[in-house]
Amino acid sequence: MTATRPQSPRYFTEYLPRLCSVSICVELRRQELEKLSIKANQLLVSTKTQIVSIPLAGKTADYDDVLSFARVENGFVTLKVPALADKAASSIDQLTSTDDSIWSIRDLKQHPQGVFECAACSQPIADLSKIRKLHPMPSEMWYEMMEFWHCHKPTNGNYTNDKIADRFNNLRPASDTLIAATRLSER
Incomplete structure (x- = not known):
């Protein structure tokens, strides 16, 4: 019998420059989710069996816990977080x-x-x-x-x-x- 590695959830992230935010959607049931945090432009999804690192489409600040800001329904976790302003491309x-x-x-x-x-x-x-x-x-x-x-x-x-x-x-x-x-x- 071989051990199987848990499958990473499917996800989508998008940088929205006019709204100065990063939109995130992860396919994950609420009962599997324990914690969401952001560190070094990565969304860290903590489940009962693993921690998955999802690269974000834009730069954000670090957040210890963003689960309370997320909407969790119908098997998806959706979240928008403020993006950090990029001085080089401040005007879209x-x-x-x-x-x-x-x-x-x-x-x-x-x-x-x-x-x-x-x-x-x-x-x-x-x-x-x-x-x-x-x-x-x-x-x-x-x-x-x-x-x-x-x-x-x-x-x-x-x-x-x-x-x-x-x-x-x-x-x-x-x-x-x-x-x-x-x-x-x-x-």
């Missing part, structure tokens, strides 16, 4: 407004007579000379704010105004506003 907007992005607002303003065309058929999509406002696409971090949108979404409860619900459920620019495109060419 620097990531979303750099010239490295394919079509930054700065790039588009340099081509006021440009035309966006379909990459497959070269059919014109948008004439920049007719665009009054330029808005960048939501950053890759847009989903971080979803929990706030969902908490205050106008369709919660007995509220049934379809016009307001449609406004919040669709990404539609005004007729003179540009949000996204695939390719820019000069006329």
